[in-house]
Amino acid sequence: MTNKYLTIYEAIVEQIKNGEIPAQTLLPSENELKDQYETSRETIRKALNLLSQNGYIQKVRGKGSIVIDISKFDFPVSGLVSFKELASKMGSKPKTSVNELSLIKPDGYIRQQLQLGSKELVWKVVRTREMGGEKIILDKDYLSSSKVPSLTEEICADSIYEYIENELKLTISFAKKEIVVVEPTPEDRSLLDLEGFHNVVVIKNYVYLDDAALFQYTESRHRPDKFRFVDFARR
Secondary structure, eight states, X not given: OOOHHHHHHHHHHHHHHTTSSOTTOBOOOHHHHHHHHTSOHHHHHHHHHHHXXXXXXXXXXXXXXXXXXXXXXXXXXXXXXXXXXXXXXXXXXXXXXXXXXXXXXXXXXXXXXXXXXXXXXXXXXXXXXXXXXXXXXXXXXXXXXXXXXXXXXXHHHXXXXXXXXXXXXXXXXXXXXXXXXXXXXXXXXXXXXXTTOOOEEEEEEEEEETTSOEEEEEEEEEOGGGEEEEOOOOO
């Protein structure tokens, strides 16, 4: 026999998914749900806790349970995929703006991330990714100029990985990733639509070629409401 709280949970999930209960609206109170489903308050609390754990609602003290926008983009944590490839799989039409493309002498931090000598120059690429009219990702790429000798704004607006693999005939092999949650910088605030958001999710990528040469360090800075970071684990 299915637990009553699971039945209630599944019913509310279905209403959220089909738009009967829109994002940013309040669910009925615990007392109202108790009467609606003819059950105990404890059963309702179990259903609400499960909804919260699975990312469907946010409990707000003094207000109740607010429905979260579930129209998020699945972003593969363990995969090594370009933004262009990701967007095409989602069937969305993104817009990429190249905010900066320059060949620079890297500071100590970037030199350390890319394990470079003191004289090597680095391509710095700053791009804003827009979906649904909202700027939700800021990508800051640093690429070794010894591996990638030339870049253009046109390439950066399209796909750097496509250029590296198809034109330069290099094989991108693997990446080491680190995920942190930080407060937005002034640059984040100026280039992303962050009104009302107090954090950004940053994925730091260290990307290697098939000869194990580190050629790219990336900070991909995400507005937190539009992404689900997913992985598949097997024991």
